[in-house]
Structures are given as C-alpha cells and as structure tokens.
Amino acid sequence: MKIYNFSAGPSILPQSTIENTAEAVKNFNGIGLSILEISHRSKEFQAVIDEAVSLFKELLEIPQGYSVLFLGGGASMQFCMVPYNLMEKKAAYLNTGTWASKALKEAKLFGEVVEVASSKESLFNYIPKDYTVPADADYFHITTNNTIYGTEIRKDIDSPVPLVADMSSDIFSRPVDVSKYGLIYGGAQKNLAPAGVAFVVVKEDLLGKVTRPIPTMLDYRTHIKEGSMFNTPPVLPIYSAMETLRWLKGLGGLAAMEKINIEKAALLYDAIDSSRLFVGTAKEEDRSIMNVCFVMKEEYKELEAEFLKFATERGMSGIKGHRSIGGFRASIYNAMPKSGVQALVDCMKEFERTH
Ligand SMILES: *Cc1c(COP(=O)(O)O)cnc(C)c1O
Secondary structure, eight states: OOOEEOOSSSOOOOHHHHHHHHHHHHSGGGSSSOGGGSOTTSHHHHHHHHHHHHHHHHHHTOOTTEEEEEESSHHHHHHHHHHHHHOSSEEEEEEOSHHHHHHHHHHTTTSEEEEEEEOGGGTTOSOOOOOOOOTTOSOEEEESEETTTTEEOOSOOOOSSOEEEEOTTTTTSSOOOGGGOSEEEEETTTTTSSSSOEEEEEEGGGSSOOOSOOOGGGOHHHHHHTTTOSSOOOHHHHHHHHHHHHHHHHHTOHHHHHHHHHHHHHHHHHHHHTOSSEEEOSOGGGBOSSEEEEEEOGGGGGGHHHHHHHHHHTTEESOBOOTTTOSEEEEOOTTSOHHHHHHHHHHHHHHHHHO
C-alpha cells in the first residue's frame, strides 16, 4: 500500500531529495567517501553550499544587498537572534499562533514589545488585519504561515518599519517579493530539508545598528562574513536543501509551484466544504495552502477517532490534528503530489458514504 505523508514537520520531501541524499551518504559525487565524513571546508562541500545559496537567490529572486545564511538552532534560535541583532528599544509583533507567541515572548528579553493584534481569543482561526504598526518600532514581526492553526498571510504586506517574517512552513510555496522584507527566516524541516538547519535571508544594511554587545555566534555579521562557515555547519541538511532547490527549479520555479499548491489546497478545501461530516477550522479568507485543518461537525464528533483509524489503514499518515485544536491536519507541503491529496479526498468521501 502506498503511504502518503501528511505530517506537519519534519515532513514529506521530494523523492529525488531523499534518493540523492542517500546516495551522497554512501558515495558523495563518486569520490569514494560519504558526505558524512568529509570536511565542511573541502572544495566538494563548498560547491554544495555555494549552489544552495545561489539557487535560494535565484528562486526567490533575492535583490542585491541581502545575504542567505544556513545556521544551526532551528527557527526557534531565530526568535532570539532577531531581537538580539535588530531591536534597540522597541519591536512590533503580530500574534497569529503558537510560534508567533513564542517569538514574541523571546523578544521581551530585549526591550519593549508591542503586540499590534492577536487572534488568540478565537483560537487563532484568522489573521487580524485591523492594526497599526508603531512608526518608531525597530521592526515588525509576522509569521506568514501558522502551521498549527492552518492560517496564512499569502500576500507580501506593506510595513512602515523593516518587516521580519518567520516563513518556516511556507517558504518556497509561492513567489515572494523579498524587497518588502528586512529579514526572512525559518527551520528547513517543513518544506526544504531534514531537521537541523535554519535559513536566514537578511538585508545587510539593517545590521550593526544596536548598541548591545552580541555574542559572536549570535551575530548575523559573523555568519555573513564567514559564508555560514564560522563553525561547522549542518552539512547533510544543507546538501538535502540543495537537492530540494534543484527539484523546485526543475519544476519551473515558484510560480509553477504556487499554481500546483493552490490546486491541491482547493481540492481538499472543496471536499471539506461540501462534506456532511467535516468542517474547516480556519476562516475561509485566511486559509493556508500548506496546512489544512478540519474537524468533525459537532453532531458527529464521536466519529473522529474512527475516521483517524479508517484513514490510517488506507495509507494516510500524520493527519491527526495538533493537540491544541484536535481533529485533523493535512499538511500538503510542496512535495505532496496532487494524487496524495486526491487519495485523502477519496478516503473522506468513502468514509462519508459508509457513515
Ligand atoms: C516548526 C515551526 C517553528 C519551529 O521550528 P524549529 O526549527 O523546530 O525551531 C517555528 N515557526 C514555525 C512557523 C514553524 O512551523
């Protein structure tokens, strides 16, 4: 039976990423050594990180003046690195979920944090739109895709101050106007690579403005200067990221990827909206095209456990919803084929027919 991986993260990766990474582990580039045992300073690995950075810039059409970094510590490390490097006195945060709340909490260690709006009162099922960003904030932080609640900011918004975005779970799902952002970061394990590396795209002229001393490892300028090799970088996840970026380019880039993602999401949301049993949890206009959250209607709640078993038996893996909202979450990241979404839809319809 074919198993479809709907996990929220770590999550599905392109088959070519998995196969070529496996080959590189056994015999990297035919050099007779594993990528696990060669120096990160070897010319072979330098070529890998160079290609990963260059594809990153090409696919996102990153303008001059920005650096692309690969760092350890995951997205969560960026929750503190961002304020460490960018906040002198005050920063603004939009609170749209668990990850946004964690980023906001960390920033409070560095100065005044203004929560411009929050959708917490309704279990983060929408993106607040009516808010004002203080003009004297050092930056404005948003989370473009709320992995747990299935909401997404899919338009590049205008901000009066440098815009900082956690794009952990929707990076490369659509074209992005990078010039509207001061800094973009995320963990790689949702749409790019296995766990172990975070990516950062930073506008260089925002750095060097805070008066506090910054520890060497937490200072973006260290990593820009050393090309992400101040210390030993996460070699294997960077290799896999390069493979995924090659795959994306081969597919036609981000406009082509977005088109497929929109089709996949529409297929699943249409099935939910026309269902007698299921109902979506996120407000329609803010629905994520990466994480689709749904529950059973009140009168059918007792069928949830049964559907989970039914779907799992038919090869749908990882669709149990996050404990904070329950029900189901189908993560349909870039690497999920349309046939996988169709299989889930068929499974939902069959369940509905028989219950
Ligand atoms: C998964 C996730 C994180 C946490 O990433 P780590 O790399 O585990 O620190 C942060 N933000 C968002 C939006 C996520 O989806």
